[in-house]
Amino acid sequence: MxxxxxxxxxxxxxxxxxxxxxxxxxxxxxxxxxxxxxxxxxxxxxxxxxxxxxxxxxxxxxxxxxxxxxxxxxxxxxxxxxxxxxxxxxxxxxxxxxxxxxxxxxxxxxxxxxxxxxxxxxxxxxxxxxxxxxxxxxxxxxxxxxxxxxxxxxxxxxxxxxxxxVGSLMDFDMVTIRDDVTLEVVLRYLRRFDELPHHTDKLFVVDNDQRIKGVLPIKRLLITDPDRDVSEVMAHEVVMFRPDDDAGDAAQAFERYDLVSAPVVDSTHKVIGRLTVDMMVDVIREESEAEMLSLGGLKEDEDLFSSVWQSARNRWPWLAINILTAIFVSRVIGLFEGTIHQLVALAALMPIVSGIGGNTGTQTVTLVVRGLALGQINPSSARRLIVKEHAIALLSGVVWGGVLGLIAWLLYGDFQLGLVMTAAMILNLQVAALVGLLVPLTMDKLGRDPAYGSSVFLTAATDSMGFFIFLGLATIFLV
Amino acid sequence: MxxxxxxxxxxxxxxxxxxxxxxxxxxxxxxxxxxxxxxxxxxxxxxxxxxxxxxxxxxxxxxxxxxxxxxxxxxxxxxxxxxxxxxxxxxxxxxxxxxxxxxxxxxxxxxxxxxxxxxxxxxxxxxxxxxxxxxxxxxxxxxxxxxxxxxxxxxxxxxxxxxxxVGSLMDFDMVTIRDDVTLEVVLRYLRRFDELPHHTDKLFVVDNDQRIKGVLPIKRLLITDPDRDVSEVMAHEVVMFRPDDDAGDAAQAFERYDLVSAPVVDSTHKVIGRLTVDMMVDVIREESEAEMLSLGGLKEDEDLFSSVWQSARNRWPWLAINILTAIFVSRVIGLFEGTIHQLVALAALMPIVSGIGGNTGTQTVTLVVRGLALGQINPSSARRLIVKEHAIALLSGVVWGGVLGLIAWLLYGDFQLGLVMTAAMILNLQVAALVGLLVPLTMDKLGRDPAYGSSVFLTAATDSMGFFIFLGLATIFLV
Missing domain, CATH: 1.25.60.10 (MgtE N-terminal domain-like)
Structure with a gap:
C-alpha cells in the first residue's frame, strides 16, 4: 500500500x-x-x-x-x-x-x-x-x-x-473474461495487470458483444483446479443492475445478498459498469442522514462551521412554514376566546391535548416511514396497519385520556371538565393516527420522500384539531 | 451457487x-x-x-x-x-x-x-x-x-x-498464512480448501504464535509473480480491531477506508477473529434505524404486525414521560390564569412562542447528534458551536419574532402586546439553542445515546420556558 x-x-x-x-x-x-x-x-x-x-x-x-x-x-x-x-x-x-x-x-x-x-x-x-x-x-x-x-x-x-x-454511482473499472478459456489462462491474464480494480471479488464473464453470461467469483477461481474451463466453474445466476435503477434499491440488494461488487448492464445485457459495496455503504449512510435531517426540518447537509447566515438560510424555509401553521393554530384558539375567558383553566389544559397528539402521531409517522423504506407496506398490509394504529390510539386515548381527565377533575374540582378532557384526548389521538398514517403514505404515493415534511403536517393537524376539539367540546358542554 | x-x-x-x-x-x-x-x-x-x-x-x-x-x-x-x-x-x-x-x-x-x-x-x-x-x-x-x-x-x-x-460481530472463519513461503505455495494451499470464507479479500499473515504480521490482499496475490515470497508482497500496515472496540467505530473505519474484511486481534496481536463488511453494513443500518426510532420515542424495533397490546407497551413509556412534562407545562400556564383572564389574546398567541422554540431547538439537536456521531465535536469546536447557535437563534428571534410581533399588533391592535411577543420569541429561541446544545452534549458526556430522550427534554424546556417567558412578560408589562 x-x-x-x-x-x-x-x-x-x-x-x-x-x-x-x-x-x-x-x-x-x-x-x-x-x-x-x-x-x-x-x-x-x-x-x-x-x-x-x-x-x-x-x-x-x-x-x-x-x-x-x-x-x-x-x-x-x-x-x-x-x-x-x-x-x-x-x-x-x-x-x-x-x-x-x-x-x-x-x-x-x-x-x-x-x-x-x-x-x-x-x-x-x-x-x-x-x-x-x-x-x-x-x-x-x-x-x-x-x-x-x-x-x-x-x-x-x-x-x-x-x-x-445506479448510473451515477457505477465505476468503469472492471475485469471481463471469456468463458471458453481455462482458469489457468485467466490466472495468467490477471498477472498482466499492474493492479486489479478495487473491490474485485468476481470477474465478469461476457460474450463477444460484452453481454454478461455469468460471473467467476475470485473465491472459486482460487480453489478450483486451473485446468478447468471458466464455463464449468462460473456462476450463471448473477445479481445485476440497470443504470436507471434506484440507488437505494441497489443498496438494499447489496445489503440483503451480502454483495461486494455487481455488474451494471444495459437493456441488451451488455456490461457497462460496476457497482461496489463501498459506494453502497455511502448510499445507506447518506439516506439515513437525509432522513434524520429532514425529520429535523433541515434542507440539506449543513457544515458545523458554516457561517451564521448560511445556516440561517438552511433552517428558515422550515421555520417559515412552521410559523404559518402556528399562526393558523393560533387563529383556531382565537375562535374560542369567549370560552377561555369564561373558563381560564382551559388555557392551561389545552396544550396537553395537542402535545400528546403530536407525540403519538410522530410515533406512527416514524413506523410508517420505516416500513415504506423497507418495502414492507403494500395495499393489504396498509389496511391492517390502519386498523391497528386506530386501535392503539383508542386504547391509549381511553387509558391516558382517562388519567388526564382524572387529574383535570382533581385539579379544578370540575367533573365535567375532566370528561371533556378525556373525550378530547380520545378524539385527538384518532386524528393523530389518521394523519400519521395518511401523510407519509400519500407522500410516498406521489413519489415524494415520506419523511420530509410529514412532521409539519402532522403537528399542524394535531395542534389545530387538538385545540378545536377540546375548546369546541368545552364550549358545548361547559359554558 | x-x-x-x-x-x-x-x-x-x-x-x-x-x-x-x-x-x-x-x-x-x-x-x-x-x-x-x-x-x-x-x-x-x-x-x-x-x-x-x-x-x-x-x-x-x-x-x-x-x-x-x-x-x-x-x-x-x-x-x-x-x-x-x-x-x-x-x-x-x-x-x-x-x-x-x-x-x-x-x-x-x-x-x-x-x-x-x-x-x-x-x-x-x-x-x-x-x-x-x-x-x-x-x-x-x-x-x-x-x-x-x-x-x-x-x-x-x-x-x-x-x-x-466488535467481539459479538466477528466470525472465526479465516485463512492465515506464513510469510516465509512463496505465493505459489499459497495458491496451492488455497486449492486444498473446499470453499473460502465469504468476503475473503485478504489473507492474514501470522507468525508461529498466530500474531499478525501483515496481510496479503488477494488482488496482489493474483497479479504478482508466484515465485515471490509472501514477505516481499504483503502489506505491513493493517487496519485491525480489538474485540472490545465499539462496533459503530469499526463500521465507520470500514466506511472510511473502504474495507471488505479486517482481522480482530487480542492484546498480544494474536488473530482471534475477523470482521466483514456485510456485518458492518448491518451495524450502520441498525444504528441509523435506532437513532430514527429513538427520535420518535420508540423503545425498540416494532414489527408492523405486532399485536396492539405489544405495540402499546413499546410506545407507552415515552408517552408517560410526555404526559408528565405536559402536566408540568400546564401548571406553568396555571400560574398565569389571572393574566390570561384579563387578556385572553395571550391564550391564542402563547402556543406560537412555545412551538417555534421547539422546532428551532430540534434543528440544533439534530445537528449536534449528527456531529457527535461523526466525531466532529471536540472541546474547541463545541465552544464555537455554542456561539454560532446562539447567534443564529438571535438572528431568527429578531427577524421572525419581529414578524410575529407585527402580526400580533395588527391582529389585536395592541402595540405593547406585539413587543412582548417579539421579546418572548427572542428569549425563547435562546433557551432553545442552549437546551438543544446542552442536552445532547451532556448525554454524550455521560456515555449515553445523545439522540434518545433529547427531544423530550427539549420540548419540556421550550414549552415551559416559552409559556413562562411570554406570560411573565405579559404580566409585568400588559396587565
Whole structure:
C-alpha cells in the first residue's frame, strides 16, 4: 500500500488535536505580528511561521485521504483553508471526494482553475462525475476537452443519470473474461495487470458483444483446479443492475445478498459498469442522514462551521412554514376566546391535548416511514396497519385520556371538565393516527420522500384539531 | 451457487403478492370448510388445501433466505406462521438470522426444541451467537453440549461481548498464512480448501504464535509473480480491531477506508477473529434505524404486525414521560390564569412562542447528534458551536419574532402586546439553542445515546420556558 495507513478512531481524535494545536500556535504568531504592525510578507518570512506550517504539512502528509477529509471537516473555515493549502495536489482529488458536500464547496471556492484541473488529473471518470456538479462550468468544459474519447463518453454517461440512480454511482473499472478459456489462462491474464480494480471479488464473464453470461467469483477461481474451463466453474445466476435503477434499491440488494461488487448492464445485457459495496455503504449512510435531517426540518447537509447566515438560510424555509401553521393554530384558539375567558383553566389544559397528539402521531409517522423504506407496506398490509394504529390510539386515548381527565377533575374540582378532557384526548389521538398514517403514505404515493415534511403536517393537524376539539367540546358542554 | 438467486426489488414485491394470493386462497378454503362444519382433519385431507400449500412451498423453495425473511416480515402473524411451517429445516437458521428481532421472536415461539436444534445445526458458531439471546435457556445448553470443544470456546467468547462490541460481530472463519513461503505455495494451499470464507479479500499473515504480521490482499496475490515470497508482497500496515472496540467505530473505519474484511486481534496481536463488511453494513443500518426510532420515542424495533397490546407497551413509556412534562407545562400556564383572564389574546398567541422554540431547538439537536456521531465535536469546536447557535437563534428571534410581533399588533391592535411577543420569541429561541446544545452534549458526556430522550427534554424546556417567558412578560408589562 502506498497510501498512508488509516488511523483508528482514538488516534484520529489525537491527530485532530495536534493539528488544532499547531494551527493555534500559527494564529498566535500571526496575531503577534499583527500587533507589532509588521507587514504580511515579513510575517511569511518569519522562521517560526515557516516552522509551524512545515510541521503541519508533515503531519497531514502522513494521513490517509479519508482522514484528511475528517480533519478538514472538523476545522473551522479559516483553519480549514490553511490546512487545505498544504495538501499535495496528487491527493487533493481524493480528499475532495471524501468530504461532505458543504465542506467541498468551501474547498473548491478556495482553489483556482489550475489547481482544480491539477487535482482532477488524478481521478477516474466515475470520480470526476461525482465532483462535476460542484465544479465551475468553464473548468468542467476544459476538463472534458482534456479527456480521451472513451473517457469522455464514460463521464458523459455518468453525468446523464440523477444522483439517486445506479448510473451515477457505477465505476468503469472492471475485469471481463471469456468463458471458453481455462482458469489457468485467466490466472495468467490477471498477472498482466499492474493492479486489479478495487473491490474485485468476481470477474465478469461476457460474450463477444460484452453481454454478461455469468460471473467467476475470485473465491472459486482460487480453489478450483486451473485446468478447468471458466464455463464449468462460473456462476450463471448473477445479481445485476440497470443504470436507471434506484440507488437505494441497489443498496438494499447489496445489503440483503451480502454483495461486494455487481455488474451494471444495459437493456441488451451488455456490461457497462460496476457497482461496489463501498459506494453502497455511502448510499445507506447518506439516506439515513437525509432522513434524520429532514425529520429535523433541515434542507440539506449543513457544515458545523458554516457561517451564521448560511445556516440561517438552511433552517428558515422550515421555520417559515412552521410559523404559518402556528399562526393558523393560533387563529383556531382565537375562535374560542369567549370560552377561555369564561373558563381560564382551559388555557392551561389545552396544550396537553395537542402535545400528546403530536407525540403519538410522530410515533406512527416514524413506523410508517420505516416500513415504506423497507418495502414492507403494500395495499393489504396498509389496511391492517390502519386498523391497528386506530386501535392503539383508542386504547391509549381511553387509558391516558382517562388519567388526564382524572387529574383535570382533581385539579379544578370540575367533573365535567375532566370528561371533556378525556373525550378530547380520545378524539385527538384518532386524528393523530389518521394523519400519521395518511401523510407519509400519500407522500410516498406521489413519489415524494415520506419523511420530509410529514412532521409539519402532522403537528399542524394535531395542534389545530387538538385545540378545536377540546375548546369546541368545552364550549358545548361547559359554558 | 447452490442457493437460489436473489431477486431484484420489483420481482420481490411480485413474489410477495403471489404468496399473499396463495395464502388468501388457502384461507378461503379454510373458511368454507369451517362454514360446512367439516372437521379440521378432514380439511387437511382436502385436495385443494394440499395443492395450495404445495404451491406455496414450491414458491418459497425458490427464494434466497434473505428474500424469505422479507416475505415473512411482510406477512401478518397468522400467514407468517403458515409460511414458516413450509420452510426447509436446512435454511431455517439462515432465515432466522435475516429477520428482524421482533419477527424472530414470533418465529422461534412457533418452533419446538427439536426444530430449533435442527435449524441450529446448519449454523456457524458466530451465527449461533447472534441467535443465542433469543433462544430458550434449555435449548441453549443442549446446543452448547453438542458442540466440539473449540466451537464451544468460540461461542462462549462471542457471547461474552456486548451487542455493540466488535467481539459479538466477528466470525472465526479465516485463512492465515506464513510469510516465509512463496505465493505459489499459497495458491496451492488455497486449492486444498473446499470453499473460502465469504468476503475473503485478504489473507492474514501470522507468525508461529498466530500474531499478525501483515496481510496479503488477494488482488496482489493474483497479479504478482508466484515465485515471490509472501514477505516481499504483503502489506505491513493493517487496519485491525480489538474485540472490545465499539462496533459503530469499526463500521465507520470500514466506511472510511473502504474495507471488505479486517482481522480482530487480542492484546498480544494474536488473530482471534475477523470482521466483514456485510456485518458492518448491518451495524450502520441498525444504528441509523435506532437513532430514527429513538427520535420518535420508540423503545425498540416494532414489527408492523405486532399485536396492539405489544405495540402499546413499546410506545407507552415515552408517552408517560410526555404526559408528565405536559402536566408540568400546564401548571406553568396555571400560574398565569389571572393574566390570561384579563387578556385572553395571550391564550391564542402563547402556543406560537412555545412551538417555534421547539422546532428551532430540534434543528440544533439534530445537528449536534449528527456531529457527535461523526466525531466532529471536540472541546474547541463545541465552544464555537455554542456561539454560532446562539447567534443564529438571535438572528431568527429578531427577524421572525419581529414578524410575529407585527402580526400580533395588527391582529389585536395592541402595540405593547406585539413587543412582548417579539421579546418572548427572542428569549425563547435562546433557551432553545442552549437546551438543544446542552442536552445532547451532556448525554454524550455521560456515555449515553445523545439522540434518545433529547427531544423530550427539549420540548419540556421550550414549552415551559416559552409559556413562562411570554406570560411573565405579559404580566409585568400588559396587565
Amino acid at each position: 502506498t497510501a498512508p495507513a488509516p488511523k483508528p478512531k482514538e488516534n484520529l481524535q489525537e491527530t485532530l488535536q495536534q493539528v488544532v494545536r499547531i494551527l493555534n500556535r500559527h494564529r498566535l504568531v500571526e496575531n503577534l505580528v499583527h500587533k507589532q504592525d509588521m507587514h504580511k510578507h515579513a510575517l511569511v518570512e518569519t522562521i517560526v511561521h515557516k516552522q509551524n506550517l512545515a510541521e503541519l504539512e508533515k503531519r497531514l502528509e502522513q494521513l490517509h485521504p479519508a482522514d484528511i477529509a475528517f480533519v478538514l471537516e472538523s476545522l473551522p473555515l479559516e483553519d480549514r483553508l490553511i490546512a487545505w493549502g498544504l495538501i499535495k495536489p496528487e491527493i487533493e482529488g481524493d480528499v475532495l471526494l471524501e468530504v461532505s458536500d458543504s465542506v467541498r464547496e468551501t474547498l473548491l471556492a478556495d482553489m483556482d482553475r489550475a489547481e482544480i484541473l491539477a487535482a482532477a488529473e488524478h481521478l477516474d471518470t466515475d470520480e470526476l462525475a461525482d465532483l462535476a456538479p460542484d465544479l465551475p462550468q468553464d473548468v468542467m468544459s476544459e476538463l472534458m476537452g482534456s479527456l480521451e474519447e472513451d473517457e469522455r463518453a464514460e463521464l458523459q454517461s455518468a453525468l446523464s443519470y440523477a444522483d439517486d440512480q | 447452490t442457493a437460489p438467486a436473489p431477486k431484484p426489488k420489483e420481482n420481490l414485491q411480485e413474489t410477495l403478492q403471489q404468496v399473499v394470493r396463495i395464502l388468501n386462497r388457502h384461507r378461503l378454503v379454510e373458511n368454507l370448510v369451517h362454514k360446512q362444519d367439516m372437521h379440521k382433519h378432514a380439511l387437511v385431507e382436502t385436495i385443494v388445501h394440499k395443492q395450495n400449500l404445495a404451491e406455496l412451498e414450491k414458491r418459497l423453495e425458490q427464494l434466497h433466505p434473505a428474500d424469505i425473511a422479507f416475505v415473512l416480515e411482510s406477512l401478518p402473524l397468522e400467514d407468517r406462521l403458515i409460511a414458516w411451517g413450509l420452510i426447509k429445516p436446512e435454511i431455517e437458521g439462515d432465515v432466522l438470522l435475516e429477520v428482524s428481532d421482533s419477527v424472530r421472536e414470533t418465529l422461534l415461539a412457533d418452533m419446538d426444541r427439536a426444530e430449533i436444534l435442527a435449524a441450529a445445526e446448519h449454523l456457524d458458531t458466530d451465527e449461533l451467537a447472534d441467535l443465542a439471546p433469543d433462544l430458550p435457556q434449555d435449548v441453549m445448553s443442549e446446543l452448547m453440549g453438542s458442540l466440539e470443544e473449540d466451537e464451544r470456546a468460540e461461542l462462549q467468547s462471542a457471547l461474552s461481548y456486548a451487542d455493540d462490541q
